[in-house]
Amino acid sequence: MSENHHDTSESGPVARVKALETLLAEKGLLDPAAIDAVVDTYETKVGPRNGARVVAKAWTDPAYRKRLLDDATAAVAELGYAGPEGGHLVAIENTDRVHNLVVCTLCSCYPWPVLGLPPVWYKSFAYRSRAVSDPRGVLKDFGTELPSDVEIRVWDSSAEIRYLVIPQRPAGTEKMTADELAEIVTRDSMVGVTNVAAPSRRGDKSKRAGK
Amino acid sequence: MNGVHDMGGMDGFGPVLPEQNEPVFHADWERRVFAIMNHSFGFAGFNIDEFRHAIERIPPARYLASSYYERWLGALETLMVERGVVTREELIAKQSPGVDTESLARAVKTNPPAPSKDRARAKSPRARFVKGDSVRARNLNPSGHTRLPRYVRGKRGVIVRDWGVFVFPDTNAHHAGTRPQHCYSVSFDARELWGKSAERGRLNIDLWEDYLEADRTNSPKQKTKSPTKIARIGRKSK
Numbered sequence: 001m002s003e004n005h006h007d008t009s010e011s012g013p014v015a016r017v018k019a020l021e022t023l024l025a026e027k028g029l030l031d032p033a034a035i036d037a038v039v040d041t042y043e044t045k046v047g048p049r050n051g052a053r054v055v056a057k058a059w060t061d062p063a064y065r066k067r068l069l070d071d072a073t074a075a076v077a078e079l080g081y082a083g084p085e086g087g088h089l090v091a092i093e094n095t096d097r098v099h100n101l102v103v104c105t106l107c108s109c110y111p112w113p114v115l116g117l118p119p120v121w122y123k124s125f126a127y128r129s130r131a132v133s134d135p136r137g138v139l140k141d142f143g144t145e146l147p148s149d150v151e152i153r154v155w156d157s158s159a160e161i162r163y164l165v166i167p168q169r170p171a172g173t174e175k176m177t178a179d180e181l182a183e184i185v186t187r188d189s190m191v192g193v194t195n196v197a198a199p200s201r202r203g204d205k206s207k208r209a210g211k
Numbered sequence: 212m213n214g215v216h217d218m219g220g221m222d223g224f225g226p227v228l229p230e231q232n233e234p235v236f237h238a239d240w241e242r243r244v245f246a247i248m249n250h251s252f253g254f255a256g257f258n259i260d261e262f263r264h265a266i267e268r269i270p271p272a273r274y275l276a277s278s279y280y281e282r283w284l285g286a287l288e289t290l291m292v293e294r295g296v297v298t299r300e301e302l303i304a305k306q307s308p309g310v311d312t313e314s315l316a317r318a319v320k321t322n323p324p325a326p327s328k329d330r331a332r333a334k335s336p337r338a339r340f341v342k343g344d345s346v347r348a349r350n351l352n353p354s355g356h357t358r359l360p361r362y363v364r365g366k367r368g369v370i371v372r373d374w375g376v377f378v379f380p381d382t383n384a385h386h387a388g389t390r391p392q393h394c395y396s397v398s399f400d401a402r403e404l405w406g407k408s409a410e411r412g413r414l415n416i417d418l419w420e421d422y423l424e425a426d427r428t429n430s431p432k433q434k435t436k437s438p439t440k441i442a443r444i445g446r447k448s449k
Contacts, residue, residue, distance in 0.1 A: 014240045016288065017244055017284060018306075020284075020291065023305055024247065035242075035246035038250070043236070105217070106360060120237075121228060121230065124227060126224040132404075133219070142227070152412045154413070155416070156360070156414065156415070157417065158358045158360065159374070159394050161396075161417050
């Protein structure tokens with residue numbers, strides 16, 4: 001699909017970005033070192049591992065879960081996560097009866113401090129167009145099949161609120177610690193396109209940690 | 212504006228194709244675009260609504276043929292030129308072969324990223340709606356920026372939460388005032404949006420007060436939780 005095409009030719013965006021960056025630097029408006037710093041933040045520090053820790057804590061600490069549902073911005077800040085696109089976080093929990101799914105149909109708003117920058121599929125036209133009108137079909141694209149009596153609730157983040165889905169804790173994980181649980185919480189489950197699966201064998205853990 | 216960016220409910224884009232082990236950025240130029248955008252609010256004097264609108268103004272065919280960060284790049288070029296930070300001629304000249312990358316190292320001034328301005332406002336105009344109110348999304352078709360998608364216009368929903376007061380994007384994007392007002396989580400029945408053949412389900416979307424009007428249909432068969440008496444009284448007292 002053309003929207004997923006990443007142009008690296010000199011005549012395309014590469015030359016255009018270089019031109020813009022050079023001009024801004026020449027005018028003394030932009031320090032290339034500052035550019036590297038912000039890139040480093042989102043490549044190494046801010047990502048879905050943050051959200052996974054939030055979810056794992058909510059699964060293991062009922063008082064924290066309550067604070068998270070009451071005021072996610074404050075609860076997430078307890079773990080040290082805050083920043084752009086995270087000023088108004090709201091946590092929504094999946095239950096046996098309701099499954100939540102988050103989209104931004106108009107652009108690609110996403111809760112950066114807890115999930116990092118959005119993946120290409122979240123920004124894709126396919127997802128932005130169909131998540132609201134055919135959520136069950138979109139879930140199938142991710143291999144997620146829900147019982148027909150589960151209500152799908154779609155959240156179109158059209159304003160300042162950024163949503164974090166708290167997936168259901170899978171059965172068979174009762175003995176796992178919060179740290180271990182954080183390893184199995186995936187980015188996609190916190191957007192609501194998948195559920196979290198229990199590890200099939202505890203021995204797989206090292207593999208997952210290396211991911 | 213009724214642009215191609217307003218994609219909710221469109222068909223034809225095919226299945227969603229997740230990429231395994233996806234990197235944060237797919238090319239170095241994407242990193243640069245992301246970072247320039249993050250730094251430029253301060254010195255270029257534009258706001259996030261204006262940035263979004265600049266993306267929306269990309270001609271539809273080009274919008275659809277561009278990747279996400281290409282659209283960001285297009286918006287940045289547009290706004291930098293419109294705000295007089297750079298000229299179109301300068302951009303074109305620099306794009307010719309032999310771009311002087313040395314000048315990057317000579318940059319002197321450091322601009323820290325402008326702290327992202329919280330667009331929430333503590334000072335509350337009175338809320339026109341309360342939880343449980345039946346509302347209808349207005350059928351607005353502004354030529355400028357809006358965060359009211361086409362697929363909810365004219366549809367009936369219920370206020371489920373008042374998020375508080377926020378800057379209004381439709382005016383802020385055009386430097387026509389911040390017009391702070393309440394923004395609500397509004398819940399729509401999937402069948403109200405997509406017809407009777409749609410599956411059972413709900414869609415919640417955040418809508419500013421100016422996008423909404425009280426629903427006076429008073430359908431006796433209303434399936435959604437009907438507004439309580441208290442809610443109706445609350446609305447009247449406006």
